[in-house]
Amino acid sequence: MRLAFVVTLACAALLLASCATPPRDYRPDALSLMQRDFHAKGIAGMDRLNEDSVQATCNKSQDNPPQEVADKLQKEQLAAVKWPADGKLLGDWKAGERIAQNGQGMAWNDKGGVGGSCYNCHQVGPRESSFGTVGPSLYQFAKKRGYSADIQRYAYGKIYNAKAYNLCSQMPRFGHVRALSEQQIKDLTALLMDPASPVNQ
Amino acid sequence: MRHALVLGLAAAISAAPWQQAAAQAADPTAAEFDKFREIMEQDNPAELFEAKGEELWRARRGPKNTSLEQCDLGLGAGVVKGAYAQLPRYFADVDRVMDVEARIVHCMMTLQGFKYEELAKQPFSSPVRTPEPVSLATYVAAQSRGMKIAPPQNHPKERDAYETGKAIFHYRAGAFDFSCASCHGEDGKRIRTQPLPNFTKPATAIAAVQGWPGYRMTGGVMHSLQWRLNDCYRQQRFPEPGYASETLSALLTYLTVNASGHVYRGPGIKR
Numbered sequence: 425m426r427l428a429f430v431v432t433l434a435c436a437a438l439l440l441a442s443c444a445t446p447p448r449d450y451r452p453d454a455l456s457l458m459q460r461d462f463h464a465k466g467i468a469g470m471d472r473l474n475e476d477s478v479q480a481t482c483n484k485s486q487d488n489p490p491q492e493v494a495d496k497l498q499k500e501q502l503a504a505v506k507w508p509a510d511g512k513l514l515g516d517w518k519a520g521e522r523i524a525q526n527g528q529g530m531a532w533n534d535k536g537g538v539g540g541s542c543y544n545c546h547q548v549g550p551r552e553s554s555f556g557t558v559g560p561s562l563y564q565f566a567k568k569r570g571y572s573a574d575i576q577r578y579a580y581g582k583i584y585n586a587k588a589y590n591l592c593s594q595m596p597r598f599g600h601v602r603a604l605s606e607q608q609i610k611d612l613t614a615l616l617m618d619p620a621s622p623v624n625q
Numbered sequence: 626m627r628h629a630l631v632l633g634l635a636a637a638i639s640a641a642p643w644q645q646a647a648a649q650a651a652d653p654t655a656a657e658f659d660k661f662r663e664i665m666e667q668d669n670p671a672e673l674f675e676a677k678g679e680e681l682w683r684a685r686r687g688p689k690n691t692s693l694e695q696c697d698l699g700l701g702a703g704v705v706k707g708a709y710a711q712l713p714r715y716f717a718d719v720d721r722v723m724d725v726e727a728r729i730v731h732c733m734m735t736l737q738g739f740k741y742e743e744l745a746k747q748p749f750s751s752p753v754r755t756p757e758p759v760s761l762a763t764y765v766a767a768q769s770r771g772m773k774i775a776p777p778q779n780h781p782k783e784r785d786a787y788e789t790g791k792a793i794f795h796y797r798a799g800a801f802d803f804s805c806a807s808c809h810g811e812d813g814k815r816i817r818t819q820p821l822p823n824f825t826k827p828a829t830a831i832a833a834v835q836g837w838p839g840y841r842m843t844g845g846v847m848h849s850l851q852w853r854l855n856d857c858y859r860q861q862r863f864p865e866p867g868y869a870s871e872t873l874s875a876l877l878t879y880l881t882v883n884a885s886g887h888v889y890r891g892p893g894i895k896r
Contacts, residue, residue, distance in 0.1 A: 462866050468800075473799075479797050558816065597802065
């Protein structure tokens, strides 16, 4: 009998506790554990564990922030895009194809940015059958959307900083983090936009 | 060998659940590889490392010249059978959750007198060298072949490890804004031609556990889950996670608990 009473009391205490405390946020635990357990290696410093405003917003909202928050941050990201001084957005699509194929760069065993890793996630040119499906197909990119200056600008801007257009996009911000140079982004833009590029055949 | 091959082919024809999953994904490359793996598993080189691991388990080694036979993998000192299927789990002696390699490293330190720094110096296999904890983990894992994956979630720290691991899994940061979930949070995606299993759902989370430790045909080396997670973080463009660290135990808790209830087929073979 006494045991039953104690058990009842314990259950009541548990119930109270579960009512009084909101579900625990494990992000701080996760962060401090990672800060303690990771170490810098090669070009990958410990600063890479820190969230910037975009990452923090997406992390805290499970990639689904309130629209007004997303709009504001997207504007900031777009304003930080460095457009080519010569006004030309199209480079050489053949060089672009090589950059799209190359999946190296920015990891601890790399020297810096190297390739664009495009085929890892996207179908791009028609001759490469080994392509990923994390992102949408880019085959016939301009053939479908048109070859206008606006679409050129969108393609360049999207490669430079995908988050300027879709805040929690899974796509890296290649120009923003200097993983790709201005010339490399021009070459990739040409791969998508040049009427002679195999992408648009 | 011919007998094994016929058996393997028969097994490949009578589609196992994981093959049905591959067929559903309509990925002929993946389905073909699954068939190939099924045949290869009949004579899996992982068995050599399993035997090496058993030898290491029983040998008196280290500064203390002791075997690992008194190592407690969670089911009591010296109990290896079935221990792997119930890892990661909470260990009172260290007051934390440990995965199989973290526990093996712990036992090598406490029972045999090895130093963490030595074990963590080159913890991953190369074509010329297989670190001892990798062979030991292969041996321990093999002793749970055919058993249901059932990591306990009874101790508060086991539940904390799961939730912390889940938060780590979803943490986007680094040069490319990637988290584990960037590649393993959705169904039916792939990188190039490599399918990306969704580890957030019980039905597909088994892919994080099945076949590990695994003999990797690329390079011909035996690899463990510590290596797999390390290489994921390299590709995630993060700094490097500590070998056998609590971060990785938490992440493995999240992955393994999600895979609970599936039958573990033993050390496997990987592309």
